[in-house]
Amino acid sequence: MSDSSDGIAGIPHPNPLRRLTLDQLRRRTSVKWREYPEDVLPLWVAEMDVTLAEPVVRAVTDALALGDTGYPHGTGYAEALSGFAHRRWGWDGLAVARTKAVPDVMTGIVELMRLLTGPGDAVVVNSPVYPPFYPFLGDLDRRVVEAPLGPEGRLDLDAIEDAFHRETAGGRRTALLLCNPQNPTGTVHTAEELTAVAALADRYGARVVADEIHAPLTAPDATFVPYLSVPGGENGFSLMSASKGWNLAGLKAALAIAGPAAAADLARLPGEVVDGPSHLCVIAHTTALREGVDWLDALLAGLDENRRLLTKLLAERLPAVRYRPSQATYLAWLDCRDLGLGDDPAAAFLERGRVALNGGLPFGTGGAGHVRLNLATSPEILTEAVDRMATG
Incomplete structure (x- = not known):
């Protein structure tokens, strides 16, 4: 039996981005649709304008009908992610025994950094990068040290080495917080x-x-490589979740995954922390990974x-804007x-x-003069947004 049961065999699944009208979307009460007045088209925060995968809706609804709203139990989420990783990425190294459920990816990152580094230690990031990295690490009393991406938007190994050399001097502990795939650029880092x-x-x-929260969102012409799958990655950690791939930000759950040499730290x-995810959220994520692949x-x-x-649209309406289609995520840089x-063109577009x-x-660093556009919406809304950007 197929593990992807949200479509009918032989019939293509409809595009989830084409199912909702603007009027329907404006009935939503999440931050994307409530932060700005109704005359604003919101293409900002990482929420998708989609109908959810039917198996996820059914699983959560069935749990509510049954009163199955207690505490989570077992390793079903990790088993589902391990199976997905095998089928999707050909990766068999996601050992369920080396996973811990955490409330969300950022909580997992903070708690791992608390274990691996101390107050005042450096955490290296490759900017431009997901903005919450900066305040979350700052609140943890870690110093954020940038090793910016290179001019082509790829990892600059010399910059990373310079940061490691400088920050580990005198035996200080240092970590790299790697964004893979990269948010906001959508770059998929290669195995090399x-x-x-x-x-x-x-x-x-x-x-x-x-x-690695955006890992399921890799474009057809790109190949996602889990960090823990490469030689030397055995001492590292990954944070993964079904949150971004299936639009489950309001149903928080994630998994912290250790390489073989990092199990004791995990x-x-x-x-x-590991008791943080809710039972309903775990049900939703597990079902997405098992049955939401279509x-x-x-x-x-x-x-x-x-x-x-x-x-x-950009070539026709805003030819001065430079855009390299991303290899992953639903974000456009x-x-x-x-x-x-x-430096802040988003203010002008708004x-x-x-x-x-x-x-x-x-x-x-690298963010001035740029904007991040969320293209996980209908073609009609995307078209209207670019028209407004060009004529406003």
């Missing part, structure tokens, strides 16, 4: 790049924690169509520096065109 990172970490005694995670494939095809559409809108995007400045 990740192997080189692992070698550098081993040479300098640094630890690597990989945020075992030190405090009980209040839905995911339809979503990925729709996102690929939207990348091509955005390329065409737009270089708007030639528009003359200053004021003039009533389109809400993420400004690039919070993403760190």
